[in-house]
Amino acid sequence: MPALVDFLKQYRVKLVGTLFAAQFDKDDGTEYYWEPELRIAVYGSINDKDAVGTCLSDAGMYLQHPTSAEYDPRFPYVNPHYLVRPGGEMPRIDELRISDHEQGSQVSERLNEGVKSELFRILDTVNTYEGSYEACSSPRLASRLKPHQEVALAMMIERESEQIDGLKFPSIWEGLGNHRYRHRITGAIDTDPKPMRGGILADDMGLGKTLSLLSLLCCSLDAIDCLQLPLDSPRATLIITPKSTIPGWVAQIKTHIKHNQLRYFIYHGASRGKAKPSLIREYDIVITTYDTIRQDWRIKDGLSTATWYRIVLDEAHRIRSQSSQVFKAVSSLKAHFRWCLTGTPIQNSIDDYGALLSFMQMPVLETKSAFDYWIASPVKRQQPGYIRTLQALVAATAFRRTKKTLDSALQLPKKVERTELIHLTAADREVYDYFKAKASKTAAKLSGEAQDPGKQAGADTTLALINILRLICDYGERLLPKSALELWRNRDRHVDDVITAPWESVDSCLNEEDFVPDDRSTPARDKAAGGSAKLGDVYDAAERTADTPAQMPMEECHESSFDLSPKMIALLKNLERQKRDTSQSGLRPVKSVVFSQWTKMLDLIATVLHSNNYNYVRLDGGSSLTDRRLALEKFTRNESCTVMLASIGSAGEGIDLTAANSIHIMEPHWNPMLEAQAVDRVHRIGQSREVSVTRYLVANSIEDYVRWVQEDKLAVIHQSLASVPTSQADLDHRRWKVCRVLFLSATLIEYD
Known part of the structure; x- marks a missing residue:
């Protein structure tokens, strides 16, 4: 030119x-x-x-x-x-908005399985700290730290020292002598580098991240009191957490901190009106939720206007989307130090990690453009040397240990897992086979329509059909929504019908990044919380129902609601056996947690437990903070309360269930990580007894297929998605959703 x-x-x-x-x-x-x-x-x-x-x-x-x-x-x-x-x-x-139609303008957000596995391997192995350290022993602490928690505390204290030289833990800056430092990622030379003021504590679930953080807070308060800083200097730590985990934080404070040695305030709900700035300065910890911060940020009031000594994000992966208001709200807060607590800093995309670094105001890599240039693009394109770069970045910003790497030191009790095979009754099998035939026929018809990204009907109906089959596996026709039940009862008049149904919000059901329960209510959730359920209202409870109140009050169940399903019989048999064994041996009663994805299933289990004189409590997405606190306290302290019913999503974050040592999972979940998180609430530090995990699986059913998908087929699907050309995959992110719709349709067709 x-x-x-x-x-x-x-x-x-x-x-x-x-x-x-x-x-x-x-x-x-x-x-x-x-x-x-x-x-x-x-x-x-x-x-x-x-x-x-x-x-x-x-x-x-x-x-x-x-x-x-x-x-x-x-x-x-x-x-x-x-x-x-x-x-x-x-x-x-x-x-700036950049055209999505330019070649190479975007790199694929989702990582293929090979890169994702490499990222997880780096996260799990990069922290092999060895050496001497001095553990802080604050007189405020009532608990003694385990060795791995002392190491985490030493790391956090060093990060908050703001030192550049003489560090024992990896740093983002490499000293060159003569007051010159080189950034390990960009190679930039600086004579006055900005130090790290925080980091990511990414220890595996159940290793005590909360206690490690509380220990840091106690040590810093001791130091602040010794220095006698001016009264207007910030000393409070703001902890931002999902609503469901607030009772857990309160319980941890009461357990690990001596009485009256730490002042905390819950800034949520009605208490928000009482919290004036002068009042907040009187506390050492202020605990609030992500949604509360978002609301304060939108009106530029409340906590969003304060300057904090330290900000801690619990379950920090909640901010992984940098376009979200939650991310913008927490990033706008002012603080000297910033910490992220999460066992899953990367879920589906390297951009998840970039969001955490941006919140932390990571030197040189704070902006998304800088992170994309130096990290995301080389990783997604698998450029030479990207693994070495990632290792340096993770070592300098995150600290993670797993149960596997700490196995000998933790000495956790044994965990025994088994699958109990369930066979449907003849009546339930007849219902199942009817809807299986309908589902296969409908999926075959809709699979072609689902190829159009603009048409969501195929996706909506396919998901509903799969969930109908899963509901039948749990409790036969007694869990079916009204429209499906009418279809079954009038089956002779609808021999050739294809099932079609509307769907409220297919996006939230198809996006695997949204498996984590949300605090916010939505129109779809509010609708699901009351009234009769439509065919399209049957959705995956771990994604959405886990945070809705019970959908079907017991008095609305039809006449056969109280017949026991094969799964219910198996559960009751196992609970009775546990009760009998402990009473004969004179040991403490076995306490059990029963997980289900469906709140209506929990309703039915509750009725059966009540009729069999079981003292139980319940946790689901509809439980208020007070209800959650009372339920956890009763389950932990009351010897006669031996069963907790919980939706699998509501128990996945921030609660300690070590009072139990028996787990019952009523149905398999598409995402095995959710099951693992729920199990780890029982099998964790503080557990003193062997833990048993029983999974109930209906033979020759869609549940067989779900389990197979969990173990084998998801990897195949991810690999096929990764083979889509980069520019084409990013031309429209919804294509990934369409691919999954096709997979779900193929699930029913192939299963048939």
């Missing part, structure tokens, strides 16, 4: 080009072809920006926004062809 030749002669600039090869693709029967494309970034003096813009526009060339993967974030970004209002500033590059 002659204009570029003249351009290079006139100005001192550097051109950096990225070449995208030709691509050929086929989708929905349509063929797509992209020509090769060269994208050029221009680097030069800020003083020449206007002249450069004029030179290019005179030649008919106009500067576009680069993607984060093409742009070196060490330099300020200015586009002379971008209109900035008077008095305004050029937006950051990650705030």
Whole structure:
């Protein structure tokens, strides 16, 4: 291009080009072809920006926004062809909308299984700290730390010392001598580097992250009191946590901190009106929820206006989406130190980790554009050396140990897992076979329609059909929604019908990143909480029902509701055996946690337990904070209370169930991590007895298939998705959802 030749002669600039090869693709029967494309970034003096813009526009060339993967974030970004209002500033590059139709403009958000496994391996093995350290022993603590918790405390104290030299734990800065330091990721040289002021404590669930954090808080309060800082200096730590985990934090404080040695305040619900800024300064800890912070941030009031000594995000993966209001709200808070507590810093995307670093204000990698340039793009493209870069980054920012690596030191009791095979009654099998035939026929018809990203009906109905079959496995026709029950009762008049049904919110059901329960209510949840259930209202409880109140009051069950299903008979038999064995041996009663994804299933189990004189408590998404606290206290302290009923999602975060040593999982879940998290609430530090896990599985049913998918087929699906060309996959993120819809349809067809 002659204009570029003249351009290079006139100005001192550097051109950096990225070449995208030709691509050929086929989708929905349509063929797509992209020509090769060269994208050029221009680097030069800020003083020449206007002249450069004029030179290019005179030649008919106009500067576009680069993607984060093409742009070196060490330099300020200015586009002379971008209109900035008077008095305004050029937006950051990650705030500018970039066309999704450009080749290479985005790299795939979801990682293929190979890269994901490598990331998890790095997380699990990079922290092999060895050496001497001095553990802080605060007089405020009532509990003694285990060795691995003392190491975590030493790491956090070192990070908050703000030192650069003489560190025992890995640092993001490498000393070169003569007061010069090199950034381990970018290679940038600095004589006055910004130190780390926090980090990610990513220990495996059940290893005591909460106690380690409380120990840090006690040590820092001791130091603050010794220094006698001015009264207006911040001393309070703000803990942001899911609503469901607030009782857990209160219980941990009461257990591990001596009486009156730490002042805490719960800023949530009605108590928010009592919390004036002067009152908040009187406390050492303020505990609130993500949704409360988001609300305060939107109105620029409350906690969002304060300056904190320390901010702690519990279950920090809640902020993994940087476009969310929750992320923006917590990132806008002012604090000296920032910590993230999460056992899953990476769930589906390397961007999850970038969000945590952005909140932590990680030196050099704070912005999304910088993280994309130095980390995300090399990882997603698997560029040479990306593993070494990741190892350096994780070692300097996160600290993680697993139960496996600490097995000998923890000496946890044995965990025994077994599957109990269940056979449906003849009546339930008849219902099951009827809906199985309907489901297979419907899925075969809808699988073609689901290929259109604009059509969600196929997805909606397929999910509903699969869940109907799963409900039948639990309790026959007694769990069916009204419309499905009517279809069954009038089956002779609808021989050839194909089932169709509306679906309230297919997005939340298809997005695997949203498996973590949310505090917020939604119209779909509110609708599901009352009234009769429609066919489309039958959804995966661990994704949504786990946080809704019971959907069907017991008085609305039809006449056969109290007949025991085969699963219920097996559960009752196992509970009776446990009761009999402990009474004969004179040991403490065995306490059991019964997990189900369906709140209506919990309703039925509760009725059976009540009729058999079991003293039980219940936790689900509809439980208030007070209800949760009272239920946990009763289950822990009352010897006669031997059973807890819990939705699998509501017990996945922030509660200690070590009072139990028997676990019953009533049905398999698509996501085995949710099951593992629930089990780890029982099998964790503090457990003194052998833990038994019983999974109830109906033979020759969709549950066989769900278990197989858990163990084998998901890896195949992820690998097939990873083979989709990058630009095509990112052209529309919903394609991933469509792929899963096709898989779900194929599940029913293949299963039939």
